Amino acid sequence: QSQVDTDKPIGTTGYCMGGPIVFRTAAAVPDRVGAAATFHGGGLVSDGEDSPHLLIPKMKADFLIAIAENDDQRDPEAKSVLKESFAEANLDAEIEVYPAGHGWCPPDTRVHNPEQAEKAWSRMLALFESALA
Known part of the structure; x- marks a missing residue:
């Protein structure tokens, strides 16, 4: 749309399986995506050649990755791989x-946690304010 200032970076978000899409978007157009957030993102780290975390060296965006505690329990090494990958890319x-179950952000889920959803949203807004200013 004509109202969009394409000289400024954008922010992008994804929930659950939208998490890998955020990674792919940030890697595909690194000069446009300045900030990205995933909430209870699924499949951000895998052993596959197409694992989203392998795209981190192609990115330029600052990230918020909000992990559900039950997702962390299922794959406790994923957060360490992500931290290491972002550090190596100097991002x-x-x-x-977060002390909440997978799917805690949307208010229409059985596991919605209003306090933790507000915290995640506030962290995203702070990220967008600092990275997209």
Whole structure:
């Protein structure tokens, strides 16, 4: 749309399986994506050649990765791989396990946690303010 200032970076978000899409977008157009957030993102780290975390060296965005505690319990090494990958790429990334179940952000889920959803949203807004200013 004509109202979009394409000279400024954008922010992008993804929930659950939208997490890998955020990674792919940030890697595909690194000069446009300045900030990215995933909430209870699924499949961000795998042993496959197409694992989203392998795209981190192609990115320029600052990240928020909000992990559900039950996702962390299922794959406790994923957060360490992400932290190491972002550090190696010299990118800022806030990676935190939230004391909430997978799907805690949307208000229409059985596991919605209003307090933790507000915290995640506030962290995303702070990221966008600092990275997209």
